[in-house]
Amino acid sequence: MAGPRKFARDVRGELRRVSWPNREQLRQSTAVVLIIVLTLAAYVAVWDFLFGRLARLIFT
Template identity: 70%
Template sequence: MAKRQVSTATRGAGKKSGRKAQRQGRLAGAKRFVREVRAELGRVTWPDREQLQQSTAVVLIIVLLLTAYIAAWDFVFQSLARLIFL
């Protein structure tokens, strides 16, 4: 029985076409993902200007209050550390 000879060109062509198919598959998947994201963003209920301003004001007030709270405790512990170590 004679062995079947496969040329190197035939072997390489199979690998290249497989890689190309994978690349095209990934590209198609990325395009589908972007299309679905755009569709989903179209269904989102976005806040109007007044809601956005109110939410921003609430966040800023909370941040300022927490900053003052942490600064107060920092001052207390700093004072205690000075009493103990100095």
């Protein structure tokens, strides 16, 4: 039983050393992630539309 207790104690110690972001850093990081995700989603959607049209032209 000493193993899990030591692990929990070590985890708590490591979490105290973590440099947590402040509210502004968190907001900026979230904005960057959302912009990247939306940009990539649009990119994939455009290619999906184009390949769908191409497949429809070829197979119908």
